[in-house]
Amino acid sequence: MPVESIKGRGATRNSTPKRFNLQERLVEGEWLDSVEALDGVQKRRTTVTIEHPKSILTRNRSPDIGFDRSVNAYRGCEHGCIYCFARPTHAYHDLSPGVDFESRLFVKPNAAQLLHATLSRPGYECAPIAMGTNTDPYQPIEERWRITRSIIELLVETKHPFTITTKSDRVLRDLDLLKPAAELGIVSVALSVTSLDPKIARTLEPRAPTPHRRIAAIKALNEAGVRCHIAIAPVIPQITDHELEAIVEAGVGAGACGGFYLPVRLPHEVAPLFRAWLDEHFPDRASKVMATIQSLRGGRDNDPNFFSRMQGQGPWADLIRTRFEKAAARYGLQRSKFGLRRDLFQPPQGDQLRLL
Secondary structure, eight states, X not given: OTTOOOTTOSOSOOOOOOTTOOOOOOOOTTTSOOOXXXXXXXXXXXXXXXXXXXXXXXXXXXXXXXXXXXXXXXXXXXTOOXXXXXXXXXXXGTOOTTHHHHHEEEEOTTHHHHHHHHHHSXXXXXXXXXXXXXXXXXSTTHHHHOHHHHHHHHHHHTTOOEEEEESOGGGGGGHHHHHHHHHHTOEEEEEEOOOSOHHHHHHXXXXXXXXXXXXXXXXXXXXXTOOEEEEEEEEOTTTTGGGHHHHHHHHHHTXXXXXXXXXXXXXXXXXXXXXXXXXXXOTTTHHHHHHXXXXXXXXXXXXXXTTTTTXXXXXXXXXXXXXXXXXXXXXXXXXXXXXXXXXXXXXXXXXXXXXX
């Protein structure tokens, strides 16, 4: 869209998704939000739409993922990570996985109430609930909406196990809830660190906290008794893979109780967005990066198959795995284990949340 400014955004384009045969979006004044001039280019403002879902717990049966249920308080993510595999979900709203995903956000204010109802159902079987599996639970709008906090309040009240994955040190705001949860053995946190280079991080994850703040958050959480892992996710060949050992070392220095890595994934509309990002920021190596990714993904931009999609395949996948294992052994980083207690769970009492 020609009126879009890419300053401060991850995606360099906002093309209309094609998978659902949607009509090409027109640039009309009534469709665009209020804009303001920035360097002579109109700037997209972030907007928030309230969503009223009928359920909040998402189930999955993937053999590649170590959890079978998750909660996502938000749709879209202002962090703007160009590689985010959740971007294609915006296509279901007739919105672009590009800039729309970063600036047209949806919130679910009744998430805790919906989860309360789910946990109260007769026959509910307790298992860890994952947060941050789709969009970041601590993205900037959480500061105002506090939906993630309301969910954690319920989980702590019912002694229900949960995990948090985030790129934000904003998680420290909720230490008053996480510390008692950690004492019960029902919470585990993972901070994602993709690069230690501020310049690379600014283009990869333009609105996420800086790498040193995330490393500091890992240290603060572990010092507070909250088990925090370091997630090197994703590893991007020719862009960030040279930092693998340094990130492991930084994680161990911050007291990370474990760590893991994931090679970059480019499903659906993420691949062309990533290619455009490469052309903009790394034109000198764009073709080399994509060739390496395709080597990891069986000759394609993305491999959607179970058992290989999370780890990759071929020589490059073997090389990254070997480097990570050697770095972990050298610096003493344990493989992440998220064993959490399930036996403490107590179904909610009554029809309403006591803490809300």
